[in-house]
Amino acid sequence: MAAQDTRNRVVTEAIRLFNAQGSAAVSTNHIAEAAGISPGNLYYHYRNKEEIIRAIFDRVDAHWAASFVLPDDRVPALGDVRVVVRQTFAGIWTYRFFYRELGALTRRDPELAARFRTLRERGIAGTESLLRAFHGAGVIDGPVDDDDLRRLARLMMLVAEFWLPFEETGSAVPGYEPIDEGVALLMQILDPYLADRALAGMAGARSAIPAREGGER
Amino acid sequence: MAAQDTRNRVVTEAIRLFNAQGSAAVSTNHIAEAAGISPGNLYYHYRNKEEIIRAIFDRVDAHWAASFVLPDDRVPALGDVRVVVRQTFAGIWTYRFFYRELGALTRRDPELAARFRTLRERGIAGTESLLRAFHGAGVIDGPVDDDDLRRLARLMMLVAEFWLPFEETGSAVPGYEPIDEGVALLMQILDPYLADRALAGMAGARSAIPAREGGER
Numbered sequence: 001m002a003a004q005d006t007r008n009r010v011v012t013e014a015i016r017l018f019n020a021q022g023s024a025a026v027s028t029n030h031i032a033e034a035a036g037i038s039p040g041n042l043y044y045h046y047r048n049k050e051e052i053i054r055a056i057f058d059r060v061d062a063h064w065a066a067s068f069v070l071p072d073d074r075v076p077a078l079g080d081v082r083v084v085v086r087q088t089f090a091g092i093w094t095y096r097f098f099y100r101e102l103g104a105l106t107r108r109d110p111e112l113a114a115r116f117r118t119l120r121e122r123g124i125a126g127t128e129s130l131l132r133a134f135h136g137a138g139v140i141d142g143p144v145d146d147d148d149l150r151r152l153a154r155l156m157m158l159v160a161e162f163w164l165p166f167e168e169t170g171s172a173v174p175g176y177e178p179i180d181e182g183v184a185l186l187m188q189i190l191d192p193y194l195a196d197r198a199l200a201g202m203a204g205a206r207s208a209i210p211a212r213e214g215g216e217r
Numbered sequence: 218m219a220a221q222d223t224r225n226r227v228v229t230e231a232i233r234l235f236n237a238q239g240s241a242a243v244s245t246n247h248i249a250e251a252a253g254i255s256p257g258n259l260y261y262h263y264r265n266k267e268e269i270i271r272a273i274f275d276r277v278d279a280h281w282a283a284s285f286v287l288p289d290d291r292v293p294a295l296g297d298v299r300v301v302v303r304q305t306f307a308g309i310w311t312y313r314f315f316y317r318e319l320g321a322l323t324r325r326d327p328e329l330a331a332r333f334r335t336l337r338e339r340g341i342a343g344t345e346s347l348l349r350a351f352h353g354a355g356v357i358d359g360p361v362d363d364d365d366l367r368r369l370a371r372l373m374m375l376v377a378e379f380w381l382p383f384e385e386t387g388s389a390v391p392g393y394e395p396i397d398e399g400v401a402l403l404m405q406i407l408d409p410y411l412a413d414r415a416l417a418g419m420a421g422a423r424s425a426i427p428a429r430e431g432g433e434r
Binding site for chain 1: 317319320321323330333334337338359365368369371372374375376378379380382383385386387388401402405406408409410
């Protein structure tokens with residue numbers, strides 16, 4: 001098995017175990033076992049759990065970077081807002097231990113904390129640019145100034161990052177489809193700003209979320 | 218010192234120490250010392266740290282109950298929205314360790330978790346009633362249905378409860394006045410729904426926050 005394959009497998013198994021049990025309960029030995037390698041082989045690639053968590057953060061980082069991309073061959077439309085929002089929540093669900101444990105993880109590892117702050121600021125700036133593009137395209141209308149856009153971007157980031165701990169400290173809902181509920185909450189922030197013409201022709205625009213692959217891009 | 222005085226002092230000192238150092242770093246001995254009593258005297262009143270945290274939760278609970286009160290002698294106005302929002306954030310700041318450690322505290326103590334869920338649900342229902350009252354009074358207008366009100370109430374609760382960990386995992390802002398920023402974010406959710414007539418005559422309604430005691434109630 002090539003070194004890169006081993007590293008990928010370690011990271012993938014670590015994410016799975018951390019999501020299921022929380023990062024504190026999972027040792028590097030557990031991860032090695034799940035990845036089907038010896039503890040010695042794992043230590044050859046990652047010195048400790050912090051290094052594995054930073055490697056996971058690389059994936060989180062790449063996911064967010066990929067989530068803020070708009071089509072460059074046409075004017076953005078409401079469907080694009082929903083794709084971005086859904087992409088965001090899909091990533092939060094994939095790396096859910098990270099969002100559950102955000103405070104503890106960043107307090108424990110100052111390097112991770114600094115990288116997370118950069119990601120957060122880039123995310124807010126990216127959201128603000130998207131909102132500005134949507135405003136320019138008429139998807140968002142009404143009286144929205146720069147302060148509004150900045151605050152809306154911060155709000156959306158807050159709701160995206162903390163929606164999962166919000167749900168998990170609340171009442172459990174049986175048969176709950178988590179991502180759709182997060183998407184609905186985030187769309188509620190934008191809802192009053194969405195222009196009628198953006199909604200026109202999108203039946204059930206508030207609840208029906210087109211999957212990226214099912215779109216007409 | 219009467220028993221109730223001792224208990225109040227223990228709770229007040231525990232809040233101060235937990236806010237400053239986090240609840241994990243503070244022992245019952247530290248709390249006894251800060252309250253000027255012996256560890257034995259503290260144990261007479263509270264068997265362990267969990268019981269002290271539950272006693273603090275009684276105060277959190279009472280604070281939220283008091284925050285959702287509207288004047289019953291007149292129609293609610295925009296100033297009342299701001300008073301409620303500001304009251305909410307003042308409480309979150311007072312009991313900030315609780316909101317910083319929400320996940321860990323509720324995971325550790327199932328009784329506290331159950332009481333918190335009740336508080337959360339009551340808070341969402343209370344916010345929804347307030348929004349409905351504001352809608353009835355014309356402070357909030359536009360096309361708002363029951364689903365919108367419910368989702369807005371959940372959003373506002375999420376932002377209130379997780380605004381502090383959001384700020385604290387982000388970039389520290391020097392000279393930062395924390396409550397005003399939280400209030401501004403929460404008001405941003407409501408902003409597009411606020412009727413012009415509610416804003417009329419309130420100069421700088423978005424940024425100037427009347428203190429409760431300075432109000433014209």
